[in-house]
């Protein structure tokens with residue numbers, strides 16, 4: 001038995017108006033070094049917990065689309081404009097929630113990091129798996145398994 005945060009996990013934006021809940025443990029955690037994440041996160045990288053869409057619900061506030069308004073839908077609080085979650089293009093079954101919006105953010109360090117090719121030279125995340133771009137979808141099952149073991153270790 002570990003001391004990990006138990007679902008439902010609560011997330012909220014900077015002002016607290018946009019609130020969300022994750023009913024089941026996230027599938028994996030990640031940091032992304034891509035230039036887009038650097039700009040949207042206003043930082044060296046973005047932090048994400050990836051959860052099943054069916055486990056995720058907005059419980060207060062009104063998410064509005066931001067970022068590039070493209071295929072990936074980036075949702076922000078309509079008042080404080082915090083970037084709270086993203087629905088990635090072509091992967092309707094998952095949702096990416098920004099780790100720092102979680103009440104229990106400290107309990108979700110990044111397991112993998114992506115877009116290392118675009119990384120700022122001094123940025124370090126502590127992730128244990130690194131990818132120049134993104135992992136192949138064929139690799140995903142193994143990654144989820146490895147994350148679960150890493151988390152319980």
Ligand SMILES: [Zn+2]
Pocket residue numbers: 032033034035036037038046115
């Ligand atoms: Zn990114």
Ligand SMILES: [Zn+2]
Pocket residue numbers: 013014015016017018077078079080081082
């Ligand atoms: Zn807000």
